[in-house]
Amino acid sequence: MRANARARRLLELADDELIVGWRDSEWTGIAPTLEEDVAFSSIAQNEIGHARALYEVAARELDTDADALAFDRRPDEYRCAPLVELHLLDWGRTIARRYLYEEADRVRIDALKADGDTELAGLAAKIDREETYHRLHAEMWAGRLRDEPRFREAIDELWPYALGVLEPGLRPELARRVGLEPIEAKERGEHTPQLAELWEEMTEVRRSAPGATW
Amino acid sequence: MVTAAQVWAALEDIPDPEIPVISLVDLGVVRDVQVDGDRVHVQFTPTFLGCPALEVMRRALTEKVEALGAEADVEVVVDDSWSTDRISAAGREKLRAAGLAPPAPRAAGPTTLVQLRSKAFRCPYCGSTDTRLENIFGPTPCRSLRWCESCRQPFEQFKTI
Numbered sequence: 001m002r003a004n005a006r007a008r009r010l011l012e013l014a015d016d017e018l019i020v021g022w023r024d025s026e027w028t029g030i031a032p033t034l035e036e037d038v039a040f041s042s043i044a045q046n047e048i049g050h051a052r053a054l055y056e057v058a059a060r061e062l063d064t065d066a067d068a069l070a071f072d073r074r075p076d077e078y079r080c081a082p083l084v085e086l087h088l089l090d091w092g093r094t095i096a097r098r099y100l101y102e103e104a105d106r107v108r109i110d111a112l113k114a115d116g117d118t119e120l121a122g123l124a125a126k127i128d129r130e131e132t133y134h135r136l137h138a139e140m141w142a143g144r145l146r147d148e149p150r151f152r153e154a155i156d157e158l159w160p161y162a163l164g165v166l167e168p169g170l171r172p173e174l175a176r177r178v179g180l181e182p183i184e185a186k187e188r189g190e191h192t193p194q195l196a197e198l199w200e201e202m203t204e205v206r207r208s209a210p211g212a213t214w
Numbered sequence: 215m216v217t218a219a220q221v222w223a224a225l226e227d228i229p230d231p232e233i234p235v236i237s238l239v240d241l242g243v244v245r246d247v248q249v250d251g252d253r254v255h256v257q258f259t260p261t262f263l264g265c266p267a268l269e270v271m272r273r274a275l276t277e278k279v280e281a282l283g284a285e286a287d288v289e290v291v292v293d294d295s296w297s298t299d300r301i302s303a304a305g306r307e308k309l310r311a312a313g314l315a316p317p318a319p320r321a322a323g324p325t326t327l328v329q330l331r332s333k334a335f336r337c338p339y340c341g342s343t344d345t346r347l348e349n350i351f352g353p354t355p356c357r358s359l360r361w362c363e364s365c366r367q368p369f370e371q372f373k374t375i
Binding site for chain 1: 297
C-alpha cells in the first residue's frame, strides 16, 4: 500500500512532465522566431528527460519499465493535471501556461526537496537546477507580455488549472507567488478531451508494433 | 587484477559524446570507482536528465572497464551531486579552446536573468566580456547562445547548473 502511494505520486509528477514536454514540442518548427524554436525544443527535451527519470523510479515500484509507463497505459490511467493537456496553439496562452506551470512546479519541487523520501528529494533537487532556466525563459516572456490583454485573459483562463497542479496545501504559496486570489481549482483526476487526442498521436508508433524491441 | 588508479586512467580517455574535446572524467560525471576482485563498480551521474547521451556514456564506461579484463558494474546515480562546478580546471580550458565558453562558477543561489544579461561572460574567441545573451537555450540542454560585440560572432556558453 505504501509502495502504491509512492508510485501514484511519482506518476503524477512524471505524467505532468511528459505531457507538458509533449505540448511544448508542438512549437518545434512553427514558433514565431527561430530562437523560440530552439528554446521550446530544448525545454521539451528537458521535461521529457525529467519524466523518464521519474518513470524509472516508479517502474521499480511497479515492476515494469519507463517506456511501458509512458506509452502503454490507456488515456484514463494517466494522472496528469488538466493544465498540461490543453492544446494551446496560441502564443499568449502558451506563455501563460509555461509561466503558471513553472511557478506551480517550483512550489512542488521546493516541497519535494524537503521530503523524507531521500531518493525523490535528490531527484527533485537535480530537476530544480534545470528548471531554473525554464523559469527564466517564462519570466522573460511574462515580463514582455504583461500588459497585453490577450495574455491577461489567458492567465485568468488558466489560473484554476494551475491551482490543480498542486495538492491543496501548496496552493496558497502559488497564489502568493503569482499575485492571484485562490479560487476553485480544476482538479487532477478528470481529463480533458484533448488528452485522448494527444495520446492517439503520442502512442501511435509504439502501438503499431506491439511488443517490438525499438 | 586491476587497480582503481588503472580504471581512472582508462576512463580519462572516454570523450563526452556531445562535446568530444572533454573527457567524462574532466566533466566530473564519474563519481566513484571501487574495485572488488575482478569486479569494478563505477558510479556516474548524468549532467542533464534530458541528455540523450546517457546510454552512450553508460556503454562507453562498461566497454572501457571490460577492456581491462574486469567485470563492469556501472551504476547511474540520479541525485543532486553533479553541478558544473565539478568540471575540472583542465576540462574548463579544453572547453574554452574548443570555442565553448566554460560555465561561470555556481553562485550561492540559482542563476538569474540579471546575471545572464550582465557583462560577466567572456567570449572564448577574443576574451572580451562585451557579450550579450541571445538565447537561454541552445543546441543541447547544457548550452546557451551568446553574441560577442567585440569580435562580432556568436558563441556557445555552457550553462551553470
